Amino acid sequence: MIIWVIAGLLGLATGLRIGWALVNKQSLVSAAMILALGSLGLVAALNWQPLTLLIDTLVRWPNVSTVLSQVALISCAAGSCVMITSAASERKPATIRRIAMVQYGVAALIAVVTLVGFFSAPQQPEMSPEEYLRQNLGAGAMNVSWLLPLLYVMLALTLVVWAGVRHSNRTRRGRALFVFTLGVVLIVLASAFFLLRAVGTTDLIGVGTAATLLGCAMLVVASGSLLPSVEDWFGAKRELRVIQPLLDELSRRHPNVGIGVRPRGPLLFRVAEQLSLISDALYLEATRALDDDAATLPGEVCQDSPDVSPEDQSLRIAEWIHAGRGTDGESAHAKFPGPHWLRQPPSYSDREWILAIADQYRALNEKTAVTAS
Structure with missing residues (x-):
């Protein structure tokens, strides 16, 4: 139930961004935001065990949902990085677009390497995502297939955190960016825990704890993405109440x-x-x-x-x-x-x-x- 609440909030935030992009002029920042939120919502949905089992059955490859979650997390990191760097950059639009294409290219390459590493490894028995992570993180031969995507997610989202903190302020959009950045900080911490476990250097943080932290991070990111729309709605309702008496009087005249x-x-x-x-x-x-x-x-x-x-x-x-x-x-x-x-x-x-x-x-x-x- 909690997973679908998180996925629903992220889906709602993605839908609002898509609607905004359709009403207004499409921009690189809007497309990157849609990719980041949609990918994070996909990560949440893929951790629902009935959906995991359905996808694994359709693809006829056990635990394929786990690697799809990795690819979705890579896409989220790429979209977030493109979004924050494009919004904060003062370069020419053509230069910003080329930089974004390079970022997307790097993310696509890492995603391909991750998929190749997964499908080239021996198949394992069907298990839940949490159990799969517990069995494979730190299991020697599986380390390489986890290190590259986790390192990319950590580095890309660390850049997002730095830029987000730098551009946060007390305005409506600045507050939303600050909440979004807090969620990204939690994703970075969860990725760091998974990375440490992958290299076998810690047993202090369990997979369940790191997964719970990742779920909290997705909830905070969804809240930060929805915050401007919620504040706009309440602000518009208040403004309608303020202007209604004056509008009624002038409309009568x-x-x-x-x-x-x-x-x-x-x-x-x-x-x-x-x-x-x-x-x-x-x-x-x-x-x-x-x-x-x-x-x-x-x-x-x-x-x-x-x-x-x-x-x-x-x-x-x-x-x-x-x-x-x-x-x-x-x-x-x-x-x-x-x-x-x-x-x-x-x-x-x-x-x-x-x-x-x-x-x-x-x-x-x-x-x-x-x-x-």
Whole structure:
């Protein structure tokens, strides 16, 4: 059950990356991420004993699932390495692509050597993956077939850990990269335990312990890969709640703004669409206020943002919209402060500025409701 939970989480993360790659422009980083997550999910699935037995029966070669797990782990290391080096590199795209092809080529060569070493060895009785590892790691003749893939996985993922720690930060993507890197650290440790056992230098760590550590690593990697999507979903739900009162009011005043809108789709797209509606409605409201206000100076449109804090500026705009509630927006108490007040502060993006106004407007609505009650 735990294996399928891990495989399901990794499959979900892979599916989200595939969907993102289909919606957006395909990139080398996205393809490498899909390969890494999909391969790690395959490692988890191949450790389910019924599936292991089914594959071994279909191929008619005992324990073939174990070598397929090795190849999948090599693919995961290659994809992770290409992903992190491509994302962190500042070279030209053509150069980054050539470096990625070299990395994939090295991984493919090691995978071929691993497969040849397995199929050239004498067949053994059918057994579970854990029992197979316990019987063969450190068994003299089998060492060569394990050393090369384990060394590659350790070296490639150590590079991923170094780059991941270096580029982790407090942003949403930076936090996800940090969690992903923690999972990769656990995979490196599990690989080191398997490597030490393969060369016969330790009995302190059993195969079961190392396999459990690898399972924990896959769970952490899946969590790190899903973290941005989960945070985006909750963030989009919160932003929808913040902008809804302002959107309702402006949509009432300018119903034509929403004609042809298709609200269905991913939450992030819906938030972006509704923010654009608010921006258009604010422009129309400001245009109407300028037409109705004969006292507005001609040069006022060209003024810079007012010399106040962004919070005070967004509050002033929210108060202007709030004062015209329940009317057509032309209330005597809803005098337009001026177009320069609508211009976002230098430290705000368009999205952040509209969200700041919507947040202030929502707070005014709640304050009014409390006062009225």
